[in-house]
Amino acid sequence: MPIKIPAELPAFKVLRDDNIFVINSERADTQDIRVLKIAIINLMPKKIVTENQLLRYLSNTPLQVEIKLIQTKSYVSHTTLLDHLEKFYNYFDEIKNEKFDGLIITGAPVEKMKFEDVTYWKELTEIMEWSKTNVFSTLHICWGAQAGLYYHHNVPKYDLKEKMFGIFLHRVNDEKADITRGLSDIFNAPHSRYTEVKGEDIEKVNYLEILSESEEAGIFIVATQDRRKIYITGHLEYDRNTLNDEYIRDKEKGEKIDIPKNYFKNNDPNEIPIHSWRGSANIVFSNWLNYCVYQNTPYDIETLH
Template identity: 75%
Template sequence: MPIKIPSELPAYKVLSNENIFVMNNERANTQDIRPLKIAVLNLMPKKIQAENQILRYLSNTPLQVEIKLVQTKSYTSQNTPIEHLDKFYSYFNEIRDEKFDGLIITGAPVERLEFEEVAYWDELKEIMEWSRSNVFSTLHICWASQAGLYYHYGIPKYLLDEKKFGVFSHRVNDEKAELTRGLSDIFYAPHSRHTEVRREDIEKVEELQILSESDEAGVFIVATRDNRKIFITGHLEYDRNTLMDEYYRDKEKGMEINIPKNYFPDDNPDLVPSMRWRGSAHIVFANWLNYCVYQNTPFNISDIKNS
């Protein structure tokens, strides 16, 4: 089954060209099936790039998935055409009365700010509180994972001495956990962040479990025991060239930036980077949709209760 998105959305053409099964609204409306309703709160500056990345992995499922793209009203992206935002995005106040099977909150390049200093923090708090009663399972990515752990459980973030930047090996702590089922004992994932959360703080919260971590990159996947809240501290959704683009962007700005670790062959930026996380990304996103959302969300979506 395909992912259901408007045919005018840039991701439709991108994914179609990759031979990924996407379906436009007209065709989907002729099928007698309830699609999963997934909202994506896109906090990334380059929203079209983030859409392509996330929708690519949400398409790897036998389920029909209906996407609602959401942006903040308290801060408008300066890196995405306003015409694109007006056409494809909703504000939170436009969806607050709806219920969703799943919600994805993306990362954002604001981790060196205190949470309360972020321009849209009050709005994000409202959305995260709303998600407890209007969303069955919420997936928080990178900075959003830190924001979610802080908002829901008071877990702090810590500034790193240098940016955690590269592709790192991770281990699965519980091979029977639904979210990590099918992952290799050791798998890879990209990280790009200036802050971290720590195991000792998470372990104080009985409701949380650490499903995956890395000796070098630290805690990676955290989930509540009912999988209603998922926190991933890295960027499984990244494309092959995303870290490379970030590296050259910062170099051109004259910023001090190290070559991403374990990314370019022989640490040579002139070579095509190795994408060692694609399979793991497909597994984690598919597991979230299937086990954390589809297998447990009420068929009558209005029956979703507080988490």
């Protein structure tokens, strides 16, 4: 089944050129099928890039998915054209009376700050509180995962001595868990962050499960037992060149930054990065949409509570 997005959204052409089945809203409206409504709170600075990344994986299932992009009112992006935001994004106030099968809260480059010092923290907490009754399953990514663990479960984050930056090996703790089903025992995933959460804090919350972790990168996938909240501390959605772009950006800023680990062939930034996590990303996003959302969300989404 296709993903339903406006034909004018840049991701439409990107996905179509990648031979991914997309249809515009007009055609989708003529199909007699229950679509999954997924909202995306996009907190990343390069919003169009993040849209393309997420929509690529959300489209890789037999399910028809309708996307609604959300931006914060308390902070306006300076790195995405205002015309794009006005045309394709909604504010929370505009959608807060709707029900959604799924919600994605992206990462954000604010992990060095205290949660309460982030400009849009109050607005984000309102969204996370709203998600308890208006969303069936929420997927939190990187800083979004740390924010969700802190807000919903009082799990703190800790500063790292240096940036966790690169591709790291992870193990599956429960191969029968729905979100990790089908993953190899050991798989790769990207990380790009200055802070971490610790297993000892998560284990104090008896309804949270650590489903995947890494000896080097730490906690990776955490979920509530009912799978209404999923937390992923890395960036499975990243494209082949995303870490390279971040590496160049940080170097140009004059920041002290090491080459992303286990990323370039022969550890040489002049080589093409090795995209070693694409299969794992497809599995995790498909599992979330199928097992955590589609198989359990009410057919009449308006009955969700």
